[in-house]
Amino acid sequence: MLTPPATIHALLFTSGEPLSRKQLTALLDFTDTELSIALKALATLLEGSGVVLIETATEVELRTVPEAAPFVGKLRENELARDLGKASLETLAVIAYQGGATRSEIDWTRGVNSSASLRTLLMRGLIEGREDAQDKRRMRYSITTETLAHLGIARIEDLPRAAELRIAAKKEALDSPV
Numbered sequence: 001m002l003t004p005p006a007t008i009h010a011l012l013f014t015s016g017e018p019l020s021r022k023q024l025t026a027l028l029d030f031t032d033t034e035l036s037i038a039l040k041a042l043a044t045l046l047e048g049s050g051v052v053l054i055e056t057a058t059e060v061e062l063r064t065v066p067e068a069a070p071f072v073g074k075l076r077e078n079e080l081a082r083d084l085g086k087a088s089l090e091t092l093a094v095i096a097y098q099g100g101a102t103r104s105e106i107d108w109t110r111g112v113n114s115s116a117s118l119r120t121l122l123m124r125g126l127i128e129g130r131e132d133a134q135d136k137r138r139m140r141y142s143i144t145t146e147t148l149a150h151l152g153i154a155r156i157e158d159l160p161r162a163a164e165l166r167i168a169a170k171k172e173a174l175d176s177p178v
Contacts, residue, residue: 005042091117
């Protein structure tokens with residue numbers, strides 16, 4: 001059985017983004033005091049590991065330690081230097097033609113997990129994630145002006161066959177179990 005700090009570590013690692021303290025207390029069925037104790041224990045466990053627990057008044061997140069910055073920078077430079085792969089381009093197309101999409105919608109459309117593609121697109125500033133208005137527990141991704149500039153178009157409507165494909169995507173989304 002996982003300890004509370006290990007459980008929080010797993011949740012933060014899996015989310016890949018900040019989790020609210022409120023969300024953590026609900027997931028773990030903890031009081032605020034129990035969460036604070038578990039977070040302190042996790043911070044102690046992470047010492048010397050290359051990862052640090054970042055806490056604000058409302059959110060908690062895992063990040064790399066500042067000393068790792070030169071190495072993380074090299075990794076990101078390598079990632080950003082590569083061309084976007086087929087998976088990232090597919091993911092970008094789904095987001096663009098659907099006028100925004102959640103990860104589950106993208107995964108369902110593509111038929112595979114799109115986490116790595118989303119990370120690449122976020123790192124490059126080609127998409128942005130915002131809280132989904134329909135379900136605050138998930139992110140809705142949309143393209144950025146950087147994407148439009150990269151594609152050489154001024155508006156999303158300038159995408160080839162945009163109107164036709166958007167109608168087909170909405171129809172399919174209505175028929176999907178997601």
